[in-house]
Amino acid sequence: xxxxxxxxxxxxxxxIKALKIRNYIMFISIVVAAASVGITVIFGLIMGGQQLARxxxxxxxxxxxxxxxxxKELNQTLTxxxxxxxxxxxxxxxxxxxxxxxxxxxxxPTGADTIKISQLNIDLSEExxxxxxxxxxxxxxxxxxxxxxxxxxKKSMQYMxxxxxxxxxxxxxxxxSYCMIEKGSDGAMLHxxxxxxxxxxxxxxxxxxxxxxxxESDYSDALSEFEGKKVIKVWRTPxxxxxxxxxxxxxxxxxxxxxxxxxxxxxxxxxxxxxSNDRDKPKWDSVNTCSLIIPGENADNGIRIIExxxxxxANEELVLRFNAVIFVNPEFYKFNNHHMMALxxxxxxxxxxxxxxxxxxxxxxxxxxxxxxxxxxxTVNSGGDNNDTxxxxxxxx
Numbered sequence: 001x002x003x004x005x006x007x008x009x010x011x012x013x014x015x016i017k018a019l020k021i022r023n024y025i026m027f028i029s030i031v032v033a034a035a036s037v038g039i040t041v042i043f044g045l046i047m048g049g050q051q052l053a054r055x056x057x058x059x060x061x062x063x064x065x066x067x068x069x070x071x072k073e074l075n076q077t078l079t080x081x082x083x084x085x086x087x088x089x090x091x092x093x094x095x096x097x098x099x100x101x102x103x104x105x106x107x108x109p110t111g112a113d114t115i116k117i118s119q120l121n122i123d124l125s126e127e128x129x130x131x132x133x134x135x136x137x138x139x140x141x142x143x144x145x146x147x148x149x150x151x152x153x154k155k156s157m158q159y160m161x162x163x164x165x166x167x168x169x170x171x172x173x174x175x176x177s178y179c180m181i182e183k184g185s186d187g188a189m190l191h192x193x194x195x196x197x198x199x200x201x202x203x204x205x206x207x208x209x210x211x212x213x214x215x216e217s218d219y220s221d222a223l224s225e226f227e228g229k230k231v232i233k234v235w236r237t238p239x240x241x242x243x244x245x246x247x248x249x250x251x252x253x254x255x256x257x258x259x260x261x262x263x264x265x266x267x268x269x270x271x272x273x274x275x276s277n278d279r280d281k282p283k284w285d286s287v288n289t290c291s292l293i294i295p296g297e298n299a300d301n302g303i304r305i306i307e308x309x310x311x312x313x314a315n316e317e318l319v320l321r322f323n324a325v326i327f328v329n330p331e332f333y334k335f336n337n338h339h340m341m342a343l344x345x346x347x348x349x350x351x352x353x354x355x356x357x358x359x360x361x362x363x364x365x366x367x368x369x370x371x372x373x374x375x376x377x378x379t380v381n382s383g384g385d386n387n388d389t390x391x392x393x394x395x396x397x
Contacts, residue, residue: 093126094334095334096333097122097124097333099332099342100120100122101361102340102341102342103131103328103332105342105361106160106292106344107156107160107293107342108361109149109152109156113149113152114137114138115135115136115137115138115149115150115153116135116136116313116360117133117134117135117361117362118134118135118136118363118364118365118366119133119365120133120134120362126330128296128327128330129327129328129330129332130325130328131325131326131328132323132324132325132326133323133324133325133326134321134365135321135322135323135324136311136319136321136365136366137150137153137319137320138313138318138319145310145318145320146320147308147320149320150305150308150322153303154301154303155301156344156345157293157301157303157326158291158293158302159344160291160293160342160343161268161290161291161342161343162268162290162292162332162341162342162343163266163268163269163290163341164266164267164268164290164337164338164339164340164341165266165339166264166338167180167199167201167262167265167339168262168263168264169210169214169262170218170219170259170262171211171213172265173210174210175201175210175234175262176208176210178205178208179201179202179203179208180199180200180201180234181199181202181226181231182339185227189341195237196237197236198233198235198237199233199234199236199264200229200231200232201231201232201234201262202229202231203219203230203232204230219232219262222261222262232262234262234264235261235262235263236263236264238258238271238284240252240273241281243261244273244282252271252273254273254274254275255272255273256273267337268289269286269288269289270286270289271284271285273285290331291329292328292329292342293327293328293329294328294329295327299325302328303325304324304325305323305324306323306324307322308320308322309321309322310369310376310377311369312373312376313366314364314366318375318376321365321368
């Protein structure tokens with residue numbers, strides 16, 4: 001049997017192992033040092049490249065800044081940009097001045113008793129919206145100067161309302177305002193009977209179909225033609241008899257919910273039905289919560305009479321001259337309130353704000369009584385409560 005004899009002393013063996021470990025550590029250290037140098041070089045290149053890119057961008061910014069500041073219309077451009085950013089704010093604060101004529105057509109009496117305006121001042125400030133009138137009242141019969149006309153005018157203010165909202169299709173999608181025709185060529189609101197208002201939906205015009213699901217066949221009962229255009233008739237006032245049915249299909253419920261037909265979605269008026277007496281023909285009622293004239297300073301009904309006196313109009317007829325301030329609900333003039341309509345008391349209906357009627361609202365200012373005009377001087381203003389009249393002359397109570 002062969003035998004191995006280790007002639008290397010144990011000390012020498014330990015030294016050899018230590019040398020191997022030293023060489024291994026040195027190798028690892030060299031590798032780590034080389035890697036560190038490589039990483040440092042890479043970082044240096046990256047930082048150098050970033051600095052070069054930054055310097056290039058700074059130079060580009062300086063060039064663009066020089067070009068921008070040399071632009072002559074810079075201020076106008078910045079102003080336009082700022083205004084575009086404030087479009088929503090500007091729109092919400094916008095007022096529609098022309099609604100005044102609709103308002104006047106609602107508040108001025110019709111019939112034998114008339115009130116005509118000789119001067120009108122309108123204040124549409126944010127704090128309050130007021131109409132200041134220099135007007136004249138004519139009873140239309142003896143006695144022509146009758147304070148009851150003005151007194152009735154004052155008391156009617158509390159019954160004035162307005163209505164606004166959106167027209168919607170059968171699924172409740174809002175129809176754009178520019179797609180609706182609400183007035184005829186004479187300027188009158190489209191209506192049937194006493195106060196059944198409606199409008200025409202020009203559904204074939206660009207952008208007038210509120211949804212991709214629109215089908216003309218779904219509106220076959222309402223299709224019509226107006227001034228050479230194919231239109232759909234949309235009721236602003238509910239068509240109770242036709243919409244309410246006792247069968248499976250009901251387009252208006254007793255709670256006033258309208259569905260399945262194009263209609264006007266009012267923000268002011270709610271409808272209810274009572275079928276306790278006749279389930280097939282309920283009794284319908286409506287409530288308007290939007291008051292057109294609101295209480296103002298020293299004006300419980302929203303109107304303050306400043307002064308009144310006897311006078312003669314341009315036709316030499318006896319009239320009652322007066323000055324008044326009317327406080328209008330600011331919501332009535334807001335641009336964002338669409339399809340606005342001023343509504344007079346239920347006892348009378350005035351559906352037009354056409355040029356002819358607007359022209360009839362105004363008249364030449366009446367003259368005060370001459371000293372030798374005994375019939376004017378002696379005529380007494382009969383009736384009425386003049387507690388809020390600061391200056392009532394020539395026979396006033």
